[in-house]
Amino acid sequence: MKATQIEAAWRGTAACQSCGVRHLVLFADLQAEDFAHIHTPIEEVHVEAGTQLYSMGDDAGAILTIRRGLVKLVTLLPDGTQRIVRLVRVGGVAGLEALVKSSYDHIAVALQPVEYCRIPVATVNQLQARTPRLHQRLMEKWHEALSTADGFLANLSTGNARQRVARLLLLLADETPYGPVRLFTREDMGAILAITLETASRTISDFKRTGAIRDVGHGQAVCDTDALTLIADEG
Amino acid sequence: MKATQIEAAWRGTAACQSCGVRHLVLFADLQAEDFAHIHTPIEEVHVEAGTQLYSMGDDAGAILTIRRGLVKLVTLLPDGTQRIVRLVRVGGVAGLEALVKSSYDHIAVALQPVEYCRIPVATVNQLQARTPRLHQRLMEKWHEALSTADGFLANLSTGNARQRVARLLLLLADETPYGPVRLFTREDMGAILAITLETASRTISDFKRTGAIRDVGHGQAVCDTDALTLIADEG
DNA sequence: CGACCCCTTGAGGGCCTTCAATCCATGTGG
DNA sequence: CCACATGGATTGAAGGCCCTCAAGGGGTCG
Numbered sequence: 001m002k003a004t005q006i007e008a009a010w011r012g013t014a015a016c017q018s019c020g021v022r023h024l025v026l027f028a029d030l031q032a033e034d035f036a037h038i039h040t041p042i043e044e045v046h047v048e049a050g051t052q053l054y055s056m057g058d059d060a061g062a063i064l065t066i067r068r069g070l071v072k073l074v075t076l077l078p079d080g081t082q083r084i085v086r087l088v089r090v091g092g093v094a095g096l097e098a099l100v101k102s103s104y105d106h107i108a109v110a111l112q113p114v115e116y117c118r119i120p121v122a123t124v125n126q127l128q129a130r131t132p133r134l135h136q137r138l139m140e141k142w143h144e145a146l147s148t149a150d151g152f153l154a155n156l157s158t159g160n161a162r163q164r165v166a167r168l169l170l171l172l173a174d175e176t177p178y179g180p181v182r183l184f185t186r187e188d189m190g191a192i193l194a195i196t197l198e199t200a201s202r203t204i205s206d207f208k209r210t211g212a213i214r215d216v217g218h219g220q221a222v223c224d225t226d227a228l229t230l231i232a233d234e235g
Numbered sequence: 236m237k238a239t240q241i242e243a244a245w246r247g248t249a250a251c252q253s254c255g256v257r258h259l260v261l262f263a264d265l266q267a268e269d270f271a272h273i274h275t276p277i278e279e280v281h282v283e284a285g286t287q288l289y290s291m292g293d294d295a296g297a298i299l300t301i302r303r304g305l306v307k308l309v310t311l312l313p314d315g316t317q318r319i320v321r322l323v324r325v326g327g328v329a330g331l332e333a334l335v336k337s338s339y340d341h342i343a344v345a346l347q348p349v350e351y352c353r354i355p356v357a358t359v360n361q362l363q364a365r366t367p368r369l370h371q372r373l374m375e376k377w378h379e380a381l382s383t384a385d386g387f388l389a390n391l392s393t394g395n396a397r398q399r400v401a402r403l404l405l406l407l408a409d410e411t412p413y414g415p416v417r418l419f420t421r422e423d424m425g426a427i428l429a430i431t432l433e434t435a436s437r438t439i440s441d442f443k444r445t446g447a448i449r450d451v452g453h454g455q456a457v458c459d460t461d462a463l464t465l466i467a468d469e470g
Numbered sequence: 471c472g473a474c475c476c477c478t479t480g481a482g483g484g485c486c487t488t489c490a491a492t493c494c495a496t497g498t499g500g
Numbered sequence: 501c502c503a504c505a506t507g508g509a510t511t512g513a514a515g516g517c518c519c520t521c522a523a524g525g526g527g528t529c530g
Contacts, residue, residue, distance in 0.1 A: 075389045078468050085388045100378045128370065135363065135370055142377035143335045149384035153320045154310045157392040158429045186509065194393045196487060201509060233313045421477065431519060436478060
């Protein structure tokens with residue numbers, strides 16, 4: 001089940017410098033000489049969908065750069081239900097709070113098969129002392145997280161259920177235009193949009209009937225972005 | 236109306252070093268010698284309630300440290316209505332995005348008489364080059380903003396209207412325990428909680444009738460935090 | 471004093487939740 | 501190979517909460 005697999009406990013400069021998503025991530029501006037000053041191993045980890053990457057209150061020793069897949073950040077509400085406060089996509093960073101406090105703020109769970117790099121806080125700090133560019137990148141990642149949160153508040157937590165579901169689908173669709181998007185479980189949809197799973201299910205069914213999305217099986221669907229945009233804007 | 240008043244166009248070290256809220260703000264860790272390297276003026280500005288501090292898309296040349304009062308950050312929804320995505324309190328920073336992009340993400344409006352320091356981005360960058368401690372403070376401010384946003388998502392955008400209003404009141408009350416809190420306009424409450432102003436009004440009226448809050452006039456009320464906590468947790 | 475703004479309260483209806491039953495896909499064991 | 505168990509998805513029915521539209525009240529300021 002929890003098949004966490006550490007692909008490579010990396011200790012040199014090769015992996016980062018040839019990283020396929022490096023232009024997206026934290027180390028985009030680093031020079032070859034900078035990598036030479038990394039003394040703590042950076043782990044590249046592969047996990048399957050459903051794996052918990054860290055939990056609220058866990059000792060926060062590292063930040064996680066997502067190289068593949070999709071991660072949800074969850075908070076527990078007073079009544080025990082869960083709310084998804086953010087989705088972290090490829091190039092995003094989960095657990096940034098490790099840089100300013102000693103425990104994580106959320107539960108991080110892989111929604112799909114995920115590959116990520118686990119960068120110890122010590123490594124970030126070592127690099128920060130040397131390369132001012134990293135500060136800028138870090139702030140960009142903070143800003144990215146904040147923009148995502150703002151988007152959740154403005155787009156996914158206002159309006160009626162139809163609008164919210166449509167906006168969520170558009171959010172997923174703009175990552176793979178015209179390609180099928182992987183739908184969440186209805187429960188996750190509900191936890192993102194602050195609606196019940198039944199309402200999420202009814203709305204998705206309605207979208208399929210009216211053609212706003214087309215089911216292609218295996219929990220995937222193709223979005224009619226024009227139709228969804230109409231729904232998102234007026235209801 | 237828009238009585239923006241620049242109290243002191245500060246160019247020396249005196250004001251910051253004797254700042255009453257310095258332990259809360261960005262410059263907490265700076266040493267005397269650091270202040271000597273500030274070459275761009277930091278303005279201390281006083282504005283009255285209702286003043287717009289900056290607007291979405293405005294050229295973002297500075298970040299704003301709030302020294303007194305309360306500021307709302309607003310985004311415009313596709314349909315033209317407004318949503319308040321964050322409240323910035325004393326010690327908080329508005330417009331952090333100025334550090335990573337050239338325009339502001341929100342509309343910032345003073346909800347009360349506000350005093351703030353306008354710190355040019357250039358000044359922050361000059362100081363960053365010298366004092367690593369400032370990085371840490373900056374990241375704490377980013378984290379503070381992100382935590383606020385998460386709180387809005389988890390506490391103020393879920394549950395029924397009674398719960399949301401109760402949680403908002405508790406949020407305001409924990410700043411001045413047992414003291415009266417200043418209630419927002421019902422419209423602002425609605426924009427924070429994603430409910431209509433009528434529902435906000437009805438709920439506040441109900442709380443007054445049942446004693447969960449006690450009106451003391453002038454838009455202020457004393458909160459029965461125990462009663463409100465009960466409502467916040469179960470409905 | 472009147473205009474204005476905000477707050478309050480009412481009535482009706484629609485949307486979403488709640489509770490419940492059924493369906494479907496998948497995987498497991500006989 | 502098939503029966504069965506399981507977890508998620510779907511759909512129905514009833515009710516309640518909140519929104520919408522509307523009218524009236526109260527405080528403040530010119």
